[in-house]
Each structure stands twice: as C-alpha cells, then as structure tokens.
Amino acid sequence: MIIAIASGKGGTGKTTIACNLAAGLEKPVTLLDCDVEQPNAHLFLQPRWTGSELFHLDVPEIDAERCSLCGACQELCQFNAIAILPEIAMTFPELCHSCRGCALVCQEEAIGWSKRLVGEVRWGCRGMVSLVEGRLRVGEAMAPPLIEQVRKHQGLEGELTLIDAPPGTSCPVVASLWGADFALLVTEPTPFGLNDLELAVGAVRKLGLPMGLVINRCDIGDRRVHRFAEQQGIPILLEMPFDKKTAEAYARGSLLVEVLPQWKEAMVQLYEKILETLRSWKAAC
C-alpha cells in the first residue's frame, strides 16, 4: 500500500508526519522522499546510507557531419532545445525534456545522445524504516523525472510505502501522488493553509484518490479549515495542538516518536484511521 503525504502549502508538517509515521509503526516501512528540491526526511531519520546512484536524462547531441540542417528536429521540439542556424545546429540541453522526438524525425540519423545530470537517488535504513531520497542537482529545473526514479524504489506489494511529496499542486506533486492508494493532506488552520489545502484537494480529486486530513497546530488561526473539511466530506484523521516541546524537538531534528510519547500514540492511531478510511472508501466504490 502506498500512502502519499502532501499539503499544498509548505511548512505545514508533511515531513514530520511522514518520518514519524514511518518510525512510529514498528513494522517495515519504505519512505520515499519525493520532495527532491528540498529533501529533509534524512535530517530526522539519520539513516545509515547503504547505496546511491546518479540520475541522468538523455539529451541530444547532433553530429555536424551528418546533419543536413533540414530543421525537422527544431520544428518538432516543443521546448526550444534545438536551434538550427544557417551553418550549425545548436542544442540547449537544460531545456530538453528527453522526449526523443528529434531522433525520430531526423532523416540523416545525425542525433546521438549525451547525458544531463539531474540529481541523485540514495538509500539507507534506520531500524525497520528504509529511506529512499531523491536530491535534485542545484541548478537543475526538472524535478518530475527524478521523482519517477525515486518511485521505482517503492516497497513490495503488501508492504507499506510512504511518500513525502513536495509542496504545491503542479507537476512534481502529480508525479509524487500518481498511483498512490491514499493521500494524507497535512495543513494548518490559517487562511494560507486553507487556500492551499483547497488547491491540494482539487489535485487529489483529479487523481481520484481517497484522502484524509491532518490538522497541525490545530489551535492557532481559526476554524475555517475544519468547516471546509466538513463541507467537502474529508475526514479529519488527526489534530495536533501547537506545543513548544514539539517545536523544539523538531528544530533540533529529533524524531518526535522517540522523545515525546504522545506522538508515538498519535501515529499509531493515525495509521489505523487511514486504514479505516480506506476500507469505507472501498466499500462505497
């Protein structure tokens, strides 16, 4: 089973919930850190790293000897990654989406491939938690292909996989949530939290996933998030009040389930409620 933890707004506690859920269940869990722009799960899990791989995308390299400067590849490329000038064909590898269309239309077989480094995937473990992290190279724009690479490391069928998704609602979020069984949305009861939650709910609905809500720092702000959840029929699975001890432990990078007993209890209950929500969703289908 794959549970994706997402939020719309950043800084609401996605990574906190993902790491503590993973570590609090006392069973084998694979946690995929798909927030590849800012992967933070390792700061809390402090895993023993056991392996890594660099991830590249294929980008075209034009053989000037063979190229007839016909312009077919430039015409096909939707991303302006190829420019045919009067005497030379130029490529812009950082704009390439690796669709390989240029090679398909080239009559002269002038297109070969070189590689652009997108980032790194590394994996390790702490107790029964296996962590797999994607880390986008700083300066690289395209997160989705790296997220897809991280997703390939998900746990076996029947095992639990958690996904720590990036904030927002655009393509990296879709790449993180696609094919998940459940979306756990983490928000805070503020106008920014609500606005971004509405967007995240829209994205989850587009993907057709069942979902539940965690309201973090549930005693700050107002009650509009609660009302929205009720109107939309989204179950609130957990509410955590603002707590100075929690904030301090988080600031230090501690795993909350290891230092604060209420978190351990909360994570076990949260998991049960997720399973319950999934069961009733499946029954309703």
Added chain:
Amino acid sequence: MKELVVISGKGGTGKTSLVAAFAALARKVVLCDADVDAADLHLVVRPELLERHPFAAGHEAVIDSDKCTQCGLCLDWCRFGAINEHFRVEPLLCEGCGVCAHLCPAGAVDFPEKTCGEWFVSRTPYGPMVHARLGIAEENSGKLVSLVRTEARRLAEEEGVERLLTDGPPGVGCPVIASIGNADAVLVVSEPTQSGRHDMERVLELTRHFKVPAAVCINKADLHRAQADRIAEAAVSSGARFVGHIPFDPLVTRAQVDGRSLVDYGETQVMREIERIWEAVCGFAFDGP
C-alpha cells in the same frame, strides 16, 4: 527599477507575511506574487481586481478514436507513459512533447494549445500587484512565473515605480529558477530548524549559481536561539548578507486570519524588527531606504 525576490528554500517560513509587511513599509512599490502554484499574497493585501487574463502555454495531445488505427506506434514513442492501452491520452501525464501528434501515420492525434491558468492585475493599498493562479495539477509553472514577473516589471516601468517586490515559491527547482533569474537581489527567509538550515544552504547554492546577491533573515528566531546562530553563520559563510532576526509572535497568524498586514496592529516588537530588516534590505537591494 530594481527587483527584490523573497524566497526561502523551505516552505512555510513566513515569506508571504513578510512581503505583506514590507509592502506596507515600502510606500511606492509594485507587488508580484510568483508563487503561482500556491499563491497566498492576495489573502493579506486586499487586492481589487483590475484585469484578468488566461494563461495559455504548451499543447496537449488528444487522440481521435475515429481516425486511430491502434497501430501502437505512439505507445512505443511516448516516453511519459501518457497513452494507455485503449489509446487515450492521460492529460495529467502528457508532457506536451508532440511526438505522437507529429508522427502518427494516421494523423489521428490533435495537438491543441492548452490553458494552464490565469493571471491578474490588481490594485492594493500599497501599489499595483501582478499575480496568477496555475490550474490545479498543471505544468508550465516556470513560464507563468516568468510571465507575472515580466508584467510586473512592465507595470513598474510604466508607472515610474522604482521598486518591485516579488513573493517567490519554495524549493530550488523550475519555478524558483524562473523567479530569481535577472533579479537584483533575493532575501531568503529561514527558520531556526534543521530543515530551515538545510534548505537555506541549498537555495544559497542556487543564488550563487545564478549570481544573484542574497541576504538572509531568520523568522521565529527565538524558538531556537542556538540553531538561529548556526544559520546566521552558515549564511555568511555562503556569501550572503545576514540582515536580522524576527521574533516568534502569534500576532503574525492573527494578521493572516484578519487578512491584514502586520503594520495595521500599531507599534509591536515584531514589526520593529521587520522595519529594521526592511531598512537593511533596502540598502542591499534598492540603494538605500
């Protein structure tokens, strides 16, 4: 005209609240919300909508089932797994590369331009604002970021406003790269946590990569003073200018709930610190207060 972009690396550190407070201190300013994926600035600067435009970008493949011979070539070509076994294109997975549309031997694939969102021009009590809303689960956020920044720049030049204040997105990927390219300076808002520090270091690596001068401030600094000190040190050794601490104050959330800027609550310690940071940032980004 000069542009300051407020970013953070980590989400939820207080970028938007700080931009709203700066807006009130700036007197004459153009505002730009470049966090098009989850735009929030409009919730606290009371905008009055003046213009609304569709944002068209990229194309999307659509298979005409009457023309499709189900030959399967497009399934082999598509690198994005966007075509299913029933020869339907899954819009959420389509990258808009056009390979299927260009090469289908039966000419069965249409490739219409798509509308990925909207952008707006509004009037606020602090000055005009350009903002946007990317369609849910859409692509091309980087292009939309570039568009709102270009429009905001144009507006500032037209109206003779010297300062452009841009609220940026979290992360270090495509929308952030689009937010800081050609900016005159960035301000990174960090927080005194392990994640805050890790994410600040990555985003400062990005500002160095694109050679944009960076300043750093720490929000909610008193929640963990030792961590805040380490972050200030890390910022300076990454080549950024450190411009100050902002204390934790529930008033910041209160202002958000009320849909107002922090300056509306009179003389407070949190606002005094923000004013001090604003003055330092003005010296850094705009040649003086």
